[in-house]
Amino acid sequence: MASYNLIVIGSGAAGMMAAITAAREGKSVLLLEKLQKIGTKLKATGGGRCNLTNTLDNETFMQRFGRDGRFMSPALEALDHKALMAFFSEIGVESHAPDGYRVFPVTHSSSTIINAMAQEMQNVGVTVLCSQKVETLEHDGVKVLGVNTQTDTFYADAVVIATGGMGYPVLGAEGDGYPMAESVGHKVTDLYPAMMPLKVKEKWVENCRADTIAKVSIHVDMKKYKKLQAKGDLIFTKGGIRGPVVLDFSREITPLLAKFDEVPVLANFTKGLNEEQIRQHFKKALEINPHQTTLDLLLSLLPESVSLELCRSAEANPTLHLNKLSGQVRDRLIRFLVWTPLTINGHDGFKMAMITRGGIHLKEIDPYTMQSKKLKGLYFCGEVMNIDGPCGGYNLQWSFASGYLAGRLM
Numbered sequence: 201m202a203s204y205n206l207i208v209i210g211s212g213a214a215g216m217m218a219a220i221t222a223a224r225e226g227k228s229v230l231l232l233e234k235l236q237k238i239g240t241k242l243k244a245t246g247g248g249r250c251n252l253t254n255t256l257d258n259e260t261f262m263q264r265f266g267r268d269g270r271f272m273s274p275a276l277e278a279l280d281h282k283a284l285m286a287f288f289s290e291i292g293v294e295s296h297a298p299d300g301y302r303v304f305p306v307t308h309s310s311s312t313i314i315n316a317m318a319q320e321m322q323n324v325g326v327t328v329l330c331s332q333k334v335e336t337l338e339h340d341g342v343k344v345l346g347v348n349t350q351t352d353t354f355y356a357d358a359v360v361i362a363t364g365g366m367g368y369p370v371l372g373a374e375g376d377g378y379p380m381a382e383s384v385g386h387k388v389t390d391l392y393p394a395m396m397p398l399k400v401k402e403k404w405v406e407n408c409r410a411d412t413i414a415k416v417s418i419h420v421d422m423k424k425y426k427k428l429q430a431k432g433d434l435i436f437t438k439g440g441i442r443g444p445v446v447l448d449f450s451r452e453i454t455p456l457l458a459k460f461d462e463v464p465v466l467a468n469f470t471k472g473l474n475e476e477q478i479r480q481h482f483k484k485a486l487e488i489n490p491h492q493t494t495l496d497l498l499l500s501l502l503p504e505s506v507s508l509e510l511c512r513s514a515e516a517n518p519t520l521h522l523n524k525l526s527g528q529v530r531d532r533l534i535r536f537l538v539w540t541p542l543t544i545n546g547h548d549g550f551k552m553a554m555i556t557r558g559g560i561h562l563k564e565i566d567p568y569t570m571q572s573k574k575l576k577g578l579y580f581c582g583e584v585m586n587i588d589g590p591c592g593g594y595n596l597q598w599s600f601a602s603g604y605l606a607g608r609l610m
Contacts, residue, residue, distance in 0.1 A: 272587070
C-alpha cells in the first residue's frame, strides 16, 4: 500500500507550490489531480498572461483584502513578491513588472509557469497522478491518515487541500475541498461567485459596447453599503458591464444580489471630476470655442456613444448650445456626468467567476502553518479558504505564499 509523507490535493498554484516546497525538504510527496492535466485553471489566469503578483509592500497588500488580510502575514513574510520572483527565476522563469506594479512572466504566458513548475516537481521527485478525484479523507478523529479517490486509497502523514473554489467549473473548480473540510468539523462560509462581469437593468449600455472608460469610480447607492466601492477601467457589454473595476466590484456585489433583487450603484465616468470641476471645464472650453454644442463639450470628457446616452438620460438635446438648455436639464446632465446611475440585477454565476468569495473559516486554520485546528496533519492553502482579493496578482500571490507555508511547515 503506497504511503507518503505528504499528499497534495489539487494542482493549481497553491498545490504545486506546496508539493515542490515539501519535496525540496526531503519529503515524499504525492500530488493528486482530478483532471487529465495539471494547472488547468492556472493556465487561464489573467487571460492566459498569468499576473503572478504585484510590487506592493506586504502591509498595503494585506489591506487590499479587507479585515481578514492580516491572516496572510506569516505566509507573506515567508514568501513575499520578491521571494516569489526569485523562486521562479531559480526554476528558469524570469518575471517583470512592465507597469511597475503587476508582475508577469516575461513571456506573458501562463504555460511558461505551469511547464516550469511541472519540471521542478519532476526534478525534486514529486509523484503526480492525474485523473484521480479525491472523494474523502482517511483519519482516526485525531490525525489525518490519507485519502480515498474513486479508485484507490493513498496513505500519508499529512494532507494538503488545495482544491480551489468554485469559479470556472469547466476548469475543474467544483468546490471539492469544502465537503472534505466539513467532514472533519470545519465550517464553510456562504459561497459567492466573484471577479466576474455583471448585468444591469439599463438598456442603453448596449449602445456603448465599442468603448472602454478609463479610471471609473463606482459605489453602491444604498445607505448601509455606501462604503462598498472600486476604481478602474470599465467596458460596456450587451447586457451589462465588465472590465477591471467590475471584476473587483463584483466581490462586493454578488453577496448583495443574494439578499436583494437589484443593487443600485453610481458610477463616475469623468475620472473623478465633481460638478464644479465639470462646470469649470465646460466654461474654459467655451471660452476657447463659443460655438461648441453640448455634445462637443461632452466629447472632451467621454466617448460619443456614452455622451449621447447620457444626454438622452438627462433629456438634453446634444445639438444645442449648453446655455440653450434649461437650467434644470443642464444641472441634471452635469449630475449624470458626475454620478451615472446603474442598476445591477444579475450575473452568470460560478461559470463566469474567476474566484470564489467565502470558504473554510479562517479561525479554524493556524496562519503560521496553514494546519487545521480540527485535525492534525491536515493543511489548507489557496482559494479554498475564506479569503479573496482584488484583481492584480493578489490571489495568485496568496496561493503561492500559502502553498509555500503549508509545504514548508508540515
